[in-house]
Amino acid sequence: MLARRIIPCLDVMDGKVVKGIGFADHQVVGDAVELACRYSAEGADELVFYDITASPQRRRVDAAWVSQIARELDIPFTVAGGIGSLEDAQAILAAGADKISVNSPALANSDLINVLARRFGSQCVVVGIDSFWDGQDWQVKALTGDPSKMLNTNWKTRDWIKEVQSRGAGEIVLNCMNEDGRRAGYDLKQLHTMRKLCAVPLIASGGAGCQQDFANVFQKTGVAGALAASVFHKNIIAIAALKSYLREQNIEVRS
Amino acid sequence: MSLMIADTGCANLASVRFAFARLGVNAIISSAPEELALAERLVLPGVGSANAGMQALRTNGLDEMLGEFPRPLLGVCLGLQLLFDHSDEGDTDCLGRLHGAAESLSGTAGPVPHMGWNTLNICQMDPILSGLEDRTYVYFVHSFAIKPSPDTLAVTTYGTNFSAIVRRDNIYGCQFHPERSGKPGALILQNFLDVNP
Numbered sequence: 001m002l003a004r005r006i007i008p009c010l011d012v013m014d015g016k017v018v019k020g021i022g023f024a025d026h027q028v029v030g031d032a033v034e035l036a037c038r039y040s041a042e043g044a045d046e047l048v049f050y051d052i053t054a055s056p057q058r059r060r061v062d063a064a065w066v067s068q069i070a071r072e073l074d075i076p077f078t079v080a081g082g083i084g085s086l087e088d089a090q091a092i093l094a095a096g097a098d099k100i101s102v103n104s105p106a107l108a109n110s111d112l113i114n115v116l117a118r119r120f121g122s123q124c125v126v127v128g129i130d131s132f133w134d135g136q137d138w139q140v141k142a143l144t145g146d147p148s149k150m151l152n153t154n155w156k157t158r159d160w161i162k163e164v165q166s167r168g169a170g171e172i173v174l175n176c177m178n179e180d181g182r183r184a185g186y187d188l189k190q191l192h193t194m195r196k197l198c199a200v201p202l203i204a205s206g207g208a209g210c211q212q213d214f215a216n217v218f219q220k221t222g223v224a225g226a227l228a229a230s231v232f233h234k235n236i237i238a239i240a241a242l243k244s245y246l247r248e249q250n251i252e253v254r255s
Numbered sequence: 256m257s258l259m260i261a262d263t264g265c266a267n268l269a270s271v272r273f274a275f276a277r278l279g280v281n282a283i284i285s286s287a288p289e290e291l292a293l294a295e296r297l298v299l300p301g302v303g304s305a306n307a308g309m310q311a312l313r314t315n316g317l318d319e320m321l322g323e324f325p326r327p328l329l330g331v332c333l334g335l336q337l338l339f340d341h342s343d344e345g346d347t348d349c350l351g352r353l354h355g356a357a358e359s360l361s362g363t364a365g366p367v368p369h370m371g372w373n374t375l376n377i378c379q380m381d382p383i384l385s386g387l388e389d390r391t392y393v394y395f396v397h398s399f400a401i402k403p404s405p406d407t408l409a410v411t412t413y414g415t416n417f418s419a420i421v422r423r424d425n426i427y428g429c430q431f432h433p434e435r436s437g438k439p440g441a442l443i444l445q446n447f448l449d450v451n452p
Contacts, residue, residue, distance in 0.1 A: 095269055124396070224365075255392070
């Protein structure tokens with residue numbers, strides 16, 4: 001049976017893993033390669049690296065650093081951050097990343113998704129979506145890595161989710177911004193709503209605070225994986241213990 | 256021992272090369288059929304679509320070489336599918352080293368691509384599976400798959416059963432990514448290095 005995935009997310013700024021609250025005020029939590037290996041050894045199913053400085057600074061993630069990760073790691077990993085062209089994606093995949101994730105550049109030029117899916121196949125094209133509840137509906141935000149450059153878009157999250165799939169996205173990571181970094185649980189209502197619009201795997205992101213939050217998001221929303229950062233970086237949740245807990249709740253996880 | 260990886264223009268060669276490097280083997284990457292034909296062991300990786308993959312093989316003249324390669328040959332993911340007769344993806348004729356066709360997983364189970372860790376159910380013992388426990392998790396990312404056949408060594412279930420590991424004579428294939436499947440994946444790659452030529 002297909003296991004639900006536990007995915008530590010490493011927000012990377014200048015080669016260091018950082019974590020902010022609500023996407024701002026970043027603190028350094030460790031070295032990227034070191035943390036990657038630690039999580040893999042502890043039983044992480046996959047890793048995501050977001051170079052959060054790349055899009056706001058209009059530069060691409062560093063391929064040499066990606067290659068260093070690929071050399072060490074024997075589980076899959078995704079790289080995101082400023083991938084805005086076929087050449088950018090080619091460089092990252094050639095360096096050894098398994099998937100590329102596009103967010104802001106896809107909002108600026110949605111045809112990018114088609115171009116990447118045609119060339120590399122949908123299976124390695126992830127679309128990251130930063131979704132914010134504005135009191136009336138969930139709205140997509142762009143350039144969220146730097147609060148001073150963050151932009152509203154004209155996309156409602158539900159419409160953008162349909163759009164990116166029609167263009168060839170093979171997986172969607174939904175960052176629920178209102179919950180991010182607050183450790184008060186995943187946004188079950190939003191994830192449940194959006195999951196029904198997804199024919200491709202949906203990954204929950206934002207809000208994990210305790211083991212039960214993971215059980216809730218798998219049992220109540222049907223997501224394929226759950227992404228989290230601070231609970232792992234700050235040793236609040238150990239991956240091995242989380243997996244035993246989920247197994248006790250009859251949730252299929254990789255042993 | 257010369258291990259070579261066929262460069263088909265697809266992008267994931269590095270992760271395969273690094274996986275063998277972790278086993279202490281330096282794999283040579285080449286797109287030249289005359290060079291690859293000399294390999295003692297050959298890996299055909301692949302991501303992307305079947306028609307783009309076959310087109311790349313034909314452009315480089317690799318289709319003929321792969322059609323005749325007499326020593327251990329391992330296809331990974333799309334590389335495995337290209338070793339069969341046909342793929343329904345883009346209605347593509349493939350290399351025909353193994354018999355059967357890749358069919359779409361759409362409508363069979365959950366979301367497609369089938370992406371993530373799923374279990375191997377061993378149905379025939381073979382040296383390539385040596386030391387591997389039954390029901391081990393390995394990492395899959397694919398939208399098409401081959402139905403079980405007499406060449407199937409292990410099946411995986413995603414709505415339907417499909418071939419996860421195949422072998423016929425010197426031809427081996429993994430639908431999943433051994434290079435990204437942790438310890439069980441490394442074991443399979445080591446077994447591939449150890450099988451009799």
